[in-house]
Amino acid sequence: MKSNPFYYGGAVGDEHFCNRVSEIKELRTDMLSGLNILIYAPRRFGKTSFVLKTLEELEGERVKYVFLDLMYLSTVDEFINKYFNVLAKSLEEPTDKVVNFFKSILKLRPNINVNFDSAGNPSFSLAMSNEDRTKALEDVLNIPYEFAKNGQKIVVVFDEFQEIVGLELESKLRSVIQRHGDKVAYIFMGSKKSLLHQMFLDKSRPFYKSVKHFKIQEIAKESWREFVASKFAATGKRIDDGYIDAIFRLTKGFPYYTQQFAYELWNMTDERVDDEIFAKTQNTIMEREEDLFAVEWDNLTPNQKKSVKIILDKGGKSLYDEQYLAKYQIKSGSFQTALGGLVKKDIIDKTASEGYYFQDPLFEFWMRGRNG
Ligand SMILES: Nc1ncnc2c1ncn2[C@@H]1O[C@H](COP(=O)(O)OP(=O)(O)O)[C@@H](O)[C@H]1O
Numbered sequence: 378m379k380s381n382p383f384y385y386g387g388a389v390g391d392e393h394f395c396n397r398v399s400e401i402k403e404l405r406t407d408m409l410s411g412l413n414i415l416i417y418a419p420r421r422f423g424k425t426s427f428v429l430k431t432l433e434e435l436e437g438e439r440v441k442y443v444f445l446d447l448m449y450l451s452t453v454d455e456f457i458n459k460y461f462n463v464l465a466k467s468l469e470e471p472t473d474k475v476v477n478f479f480k481s482i483l484k485l486r487p488n489i490n491v492n493f494d495s496a497g498n499p500s501f502s503l504a505m506s507n508e509d510r511t512k513a514l515e516d517v518l519n520i521p522y523e524f525a526k527n528g529q530k531i532v533v534v535f536d537e538f539q540e541i542v543g544l545e546l547e548s549k550l551r552s553v554i555q556r557h558g559d560k561v562a563y564i565f566m567g568s569k570k571s572l573l574h575q576m577f578l579d580k581s582r583p584f585y586k587s588v589k590h591f592k593i594q595e596i597a598k599e600s601w602r603e604f605v606a607s608k609f610a611a612t613g614k615r616i617d618d619g620y621i622d623a624i625f626r627l628t629k630g631f632p633y634y635t636q637q638f639a640y641e642l643w644n645m646t647d648e649r650v651d652d653e654i655f656a657k658t659q660n661t662i663m664e665r666e667e668d669l670f671a672v673e674w675d676n677l678t679p680n681q682k683k684s685v686k687i688i689l690d691k692g693g694k695s696l697y698d699e700q701y702l703a704k705y706q707i708k709s710g711s712f713q714t715a716l717g718g719l720v721k722k723d724i725i726d727k728t729a730s731e732g733y734y735f736q737d738p739l740f741e742f743w744m745r746g747r748n749g
């Protein structure tokens with residue numbers, strides 16, 4: 378039996394990767410120019426996949442890259458060591474060469490520890506005392522730049538970058554990497570838009586206006602049609618375009634959900650997708666997400682709940698409508714505050730042309746079901 382051609386979960390590449398052709402081209406150029414870039418999009422929108430794919434396509438350009446996920450770091454020491462470890466692994470090999478190179482550029486010369494796992498892969502860490510920490514941090518932050526002096530292009534990716542605030546490393550990091558100019562391209566990624574906005578758009582913050590804002594959008598319907606249909610066909614099953622469009626109406630092209638839907642639909646289908654199979658798949662998915670959405674709803678204040686309903690009723694536009702404010706018994710000042718709160722919680726967002734919309738298309742669909 379053929380295995381399921383769809384995938385959802387962590388980052389995807391190769392045959393699981395759909396479109397983003399023009400974005401990859403643009404990001405590639407930016408990376409080669411050594412720009413610093415901010416990429417934000419909701420969780421599970423495909424940020425990591427997109428950036429890793431672009432980096433892969435830079436192979437042959439003599440570009441080395443370093444990828445650090447800040448999500449699960451809780452102390453500065455952890456940051457220093459995790460970053461040092463990925464730098465060591467990504468920039469140099471074999472092991473003795475790494476150690477020598479770093480010894481030559483680290484001014485402080487702390488002890489470099491190397492541990493090997495059962496498969497023989499090394500991992501690196503620094504032994505440092507309390508007094509050394511500040512210096513060690515600066516040295517480690519400068520490693521990419523020192524390395525770039527050999528004429529090597531370096532791209533450093535910080536995933537879930539908003540977490541740097543909790544580590545109290547924001548200004549330190551900014552002041553060091555500012556000196557790296559176009560020798561090192563820094564890519565800052567993250568899913569908490571309101572936090573990232575404050576970091577990069579607030580005049581009082583260290584990273585104010587220091588980056589190019591790179592927008593990634595949902596993947597277009599035409600691309601999903603081709604992607605989904607060809608995978609069904611290649612595995613001996615059929616899906617008509619109408620059903621792919623129906624998936625798209627639900628997920629709005631949001632990558633994770635679109636793959637999830639296609640994955641489950643494929644599983645439930647023997648030969649050909651029909652109305653019954655489609656409806657069953659949709660129920661399965663909504664049931665599975667239900668608990669999470671209920672928690673999300675519970676976490677809203679009463680005024681935020683009213684506001685969600687107004688956005689649903691009005692389709693996100695011309696929201697300050699007396700009739701609706703009266704229907705839900707909310708004053709326009711409170712409504713405004715509630716909208717701000719929903720933006721802060723990353724539940725909704727706003728575009729100039731479309732007005733307010735829900736960041737999570739399935740949450741919106743689920744709410745519509747509840748809203749009668
Ligand atoms: N370009 C893409 N083509 C197809 N599916 C994608 C693509 N990007 C992301 N996905 C889907 O979304 C899921 C989450 O992707 P990921 O890159 O981890 O998102 P993020 O980093 O924004 O949280 C993947 O497991 C995959 O199912």
Ligand SMILES: [Mg+2]
Nearest residue numbers: 424425426536
């Ligand atoms: Mg990610």
